[in-house]
Amino acid sequence: MGRAPCCEKMGLKRGPWTPEEDKVLVAHIQSFGHGNWRALPKQAGLLRCGKSCRLRWINYLRPDIKRGNFSDEEEQSIIQLHQLLGNRWSAIAARLPGRTDNEIKNVWHTHLKKRLEPSEQEQHEQAGAAKKRKPASASAPRKRESKARKTDVKATAEPPVSPERSLSSTVTESTSMVSAAAAEHGGSSGNSAGSSSVSVKEEQSFTSESEEFQIDESFWSETLSMPLDDIMDVVSMEPEPQETFGGNSSSEGDMDYWLRVFMEGGGGDQDVLDLPQI
DNA sequence: AAGCTCCTCAACCGCGGTCAT
DNA sequence: TATGACCGCGGTTGAGGAGCT
Known part of the structure; x- marks a missing residue:
């Protein structure tokens, strides 16, 4: 079957x-949703292909995106989920509310993978590695700090779209927000029920910063208590949280809900912690 | 202080799956 | 059933920035 090119290359921006483009995209999605990504850029007057718009929205502009560093708990979750699911980033992302598959993929490839590899190698060549290049475990913290600064700087230049973009709202804070919203939302629509049962537990673990590995106990006791096949079934069948933003037919109400959450948060740098009283 | 090296992450590409006709 | 169109996913890339020498 012939596949249409992603976008007509002519005249489309890359x-x-x-x-400005972000504003246009967000405004359009807030007003009309995104039922058809391919048609969206034309309707919105953007010189982008639908794929690019979708990616931008999913990975950056969505109001529930959690910006900032990954917490230790999140990283542990990613590592363990990766062991379980492999490179199924979207499935992993479904277990980490507010995180996108792209973001998780990046984190994995940048430092989690490296962190695991040296730990194996260190058993063999503990001394030699330090010379040639800084081990990932050493470089990661450095970069994580730099990333924070970088993101912060960017946030000032970004449109007032993602409240969470400010690093002043910590991971745990925004996670709690998303969790609360998701829990409440899940109750009303039932859409994300499949994942929320786990995610909410997971979030509760995230919020207790002092209990670093509580996530593993509560989350994994539940997850790992399932037969692997069941897990895979759940993962493959459950609607992923990001899809509740209107990617699916079932999500008109979801879209409204999240947009309302976003709008009532000020649509900008307003603290989102007091959002979910809707 | 300047140049270099390395890292991060946003964005692109291409494929497979699914849905509509 | 076959075909076409769209969506979503995973892999990959390159620009920009931070740290090091």
Whole structure:
């Protein structure tokens, strides 16, 4: 079957999105949703292909995106989920509310993978590695700090779209927000029920910063108590949280809900912690 | 202080799956 | 059933930035 090219290359813009484009995209999705990604850019007057718009929205502009560093708990979850699921980033992302598959994929490839590899190698060549290149375990913290700064700087230039973009709202804080919203939302729509049962537990673990590995006990006791096949079934069947934003037919109400959450949060740098009293 | 090296992450590409006709 | 169109996913890339020498 013939596949249409992703986009007509003629006249369509590529590369980094400008704040103006972001505003246009967000405004359009807030007003009309995104029933058809392919048609969206034309309707919105954007010189982008639908795929690019979708990616931008999913990975960056969605109001529930959690910005900032990954917590230790999240990283542990990613590692363990990766052991379980492999490179199924979307499935992993479904277990980490507010995180996108792209983000998780990046984190994995940048430092989690490296962190695991040296730990195995260290048993063999503990001394030699330090010379040639800094081990990932040493470089990761450095970069994580730099990332924070980088993101912070960017946030000032970004449109007032993602409240969570400010690093002043910590991971645990925004996670709690998303969790609360998701829990409440899940109760009303039932859409994300499949994942929320686990995710909410997971979030509760995230919020207790002092109990670093509580996530593993509560989350994994539940997850691992399932036969692997069941897990795989659940993972493959459950609607992923991001899809509740209107990617699916069932999500008109979801879209409204999340947009309302976002709008009532000020649509900008407003603290989102007091959002979910809807 | 300047140049270099390395890392991060946003964005692109291409494929497979699914749905509509 | 076959075909076409769209969506979503995973892999990959390259620009920009931070740290090091």
